[in-house]
Amino acid sequence: MKQQISVLGATGSIGLSTLDVIARHPHDYQVFALTGFSRLVELERLCLLHRPRFAVVPTAEAARPLQAALEANGLDTRVLVGEQGLCEVAAHPEVDAVMAAIVGAAGLKPTLAAVQAGKRVLLANKEALVMSGALFMQAVQAHGAVLLPIDSEHNAIFQCMPGDYARGLGQVGVRRILLTASGGPFRNWPLERLAEATPQQACAHPNWAMGRKISVDSASMMNKGLELIEACWLFDARPAQVEVVIHPQSVIHSLVDYVDGSVLAQLGNPDMRTPIAHALAWPRRIDSGVAPLDLFAIARLDFEAPDERRFPCLKLARQAAEAGGTAPALLNAANEVAVAAFLDGRIRFDEIARMIEAVLNRISAIAVQQLDDVLQADAQARAVAQDWLVRYGH
Ligand code: NAD
Numbered sequence: 001m002k003q004q005i006s007v008l009g010a011t012g013s014i015g016l017s018t019l020d021v022i023a024r025h026p027h028d029y030q031v032f033a034l035t036g037f038s039r040l041v042e043l044e045r046l047c048l049l050h051r052p053r054f055a056v057v058p059t060a061e062a063a064r065p066l067q068a069a070l071e072a073n074g075l076d077t078r079v080l081v082g083e084q085g086l087c088e089v090a091a092h093p094e095v096d097a098v099m100a101a102i103v104g105a106a107g108l109k110p111t112l113a114a115v116q117a118g119k120r121v122l123l124a125n126k127e128a129l130v131m132s133g134a135l136f137m138q139a140v141q142a143h144g145a146v147l148l149p150i151d152s153e154h155n156a157i158f159q160c161m162p163g164d165y166a167r168g169l170g171q172v173g174v175r176r177i178l179l180t181a182s183g184g185p186f187r188n189w190p191l192e193r194l195a196e197a198t199p200q201q202a203c204a205h206p207n208w209a210m211g212r213k214i215s216v217d218s219a220s221m222m223n224k225g226l227e228l229i230e231a232c233w234l235f236d237a238r239p240a241q242v243e244v245v246i247h248p249q250s251v252i253h254s255l256v257d258y259v260d261g262s263v264l265a266q267l268g269n270p271d272m273r274t275p276i277a278h279a280l281a282w283p284r285r286i287d288s289g290v291a292p293l294d295l296f297a298i299a300r301l302d303f304e305a306p307d308e309r310r311f312p313c314l315k316l317a318r319q320a321a322e323a324g325g326t327a328p329a330l331l332n333a334a335n336e337v338a339v340a341a342f343l344d345g346r347i348r349f350d351e352i353a354r355m356i357e358a359v360l361n362r363i364s365a366i367a368v369q370q371l372d373d374v375l376q377a378d379a380q381a382r383a384v385a386q387d388w389l390v391r392y393g394h
């Protein structure tokens with residue numbers, strides 16, 4: 001029986017890498033649904049190639065021409081619309097696994113729908129987990145979902161953990177998680193030049209080709225901050241148990257440090273098809289198309305501690321992780337607005353952290369009882385961030 005896969009965010013960097021891996025194993029996997037938001041010509045091309053049962057687009061206006069084009073090509077793919085369509089293909093009874101690869105808070109409800117339907121959830125959309133951590137993990141438990149991390153670091157940590165890590169890190173002899181970071185394109189820039197960094201420079205990541213939002217997050221290291229929070233939820237770790245290590249080559253994807261002094265690492269070329277193939281086939285192993293690692297060509301691996309003056313977002317994220325409640329949702333929402341404003345040329349690179357800090361100072365985090373608490377925190381942080389932009393944006 002072929003596994004039926006819904007790919008949320010199919011037109012993005014992770015979505016395309018997922019389809020590349022799936023296409024290598026046509027006897028094992030079948031694309032059930034593809035979703036896109038803006039690059040709808042690309043979505044049409046992907047539909048013609050993978051012939052899914054469903055496609056999802058943001059609006060009815062966008063659905064009509066896509067439906068017509070697919071029918072003209074003899075496909076019986078049904079085009080659905082909006083968040084409801086996304087949730088439908090995430091939770092559909094015939095779906096086995098869902099790749100959650102929408103960027104940002106927009107992915108929260110569809111990803112949760114997949115969890116609540118007890119699917120195998122391949123989680124790239126870290127923002128969803130950062131925002132709703134406790135509720136998300138409770139839902140995984142309650143509905144028997146299988147949550148597999150796609151983020152390369154968390155996939156590496158998962159691979160280095162013992163099978164029974166859910167008993168608690170202390171119980172299984174784990175001392176710390178060492179979360180690696182490349183340091184991004186600005187790791188060696190003179191500090192005073194960061195203010196003039198352009199979106200193009202921020203998106204030119206030295207080791208990974210990714211969507212623009214996560215590329216800016218990598219440049220500010222907010223990505224590592226979000227990943228710190230992500231690691232705490234996935235592995236039931238305290239923030240103090242997660243140490244960030246800059247490793248510029250991005251060959252070691254993260255490590256687990258045990259009480260006996262053993263440190264296990266997962267290595268590989270920086271190519272997201274490795275964690276995608278791992279999570280698709282787990283506990284089996286399948287070909288991902290990634291070239292074998294050539295240690296002689298790499299020759300050396302370097303490590304350094306992150307500098308919080310250079311990367312203030314990392315500190316803000318650690319504080320939010322420690323504060324808990326709605327703090328990570330506030331942080332995430334403020335960051336999404338700040339990154340979009342930076343990409344639009346409305347704030348400077350160094351103002352991303354300043355704006356997030358201003359938002360966090362204005363709103364108090366509260367305990368999370370239900371999803372509404374998270375959604376309200378998200379909306380509140382976006383509103384305060386927009387106010388800040390009107391006042392201080394360019
Ligand atoms: P991307 O920008 O390339 O793709 C994002 C996808 O989400 C696209 O298909 C887009 O159409 C869709 N989308 C955007 N806004 C949407 C909305 N409002 N509603 C519905 N769909 C929407 O991003 P990416 O690099 O593929 O990253 C996707 C997710 O995976 C992010 O959460 C990112 O942090 C995570 N991730 C990416 C990488 C990577 O190497 N690219 C690595 C680790 C984690």
Ligand code: MG
Pocket residue numbers: 151152153227
């Ligand atoms: Mg990552």
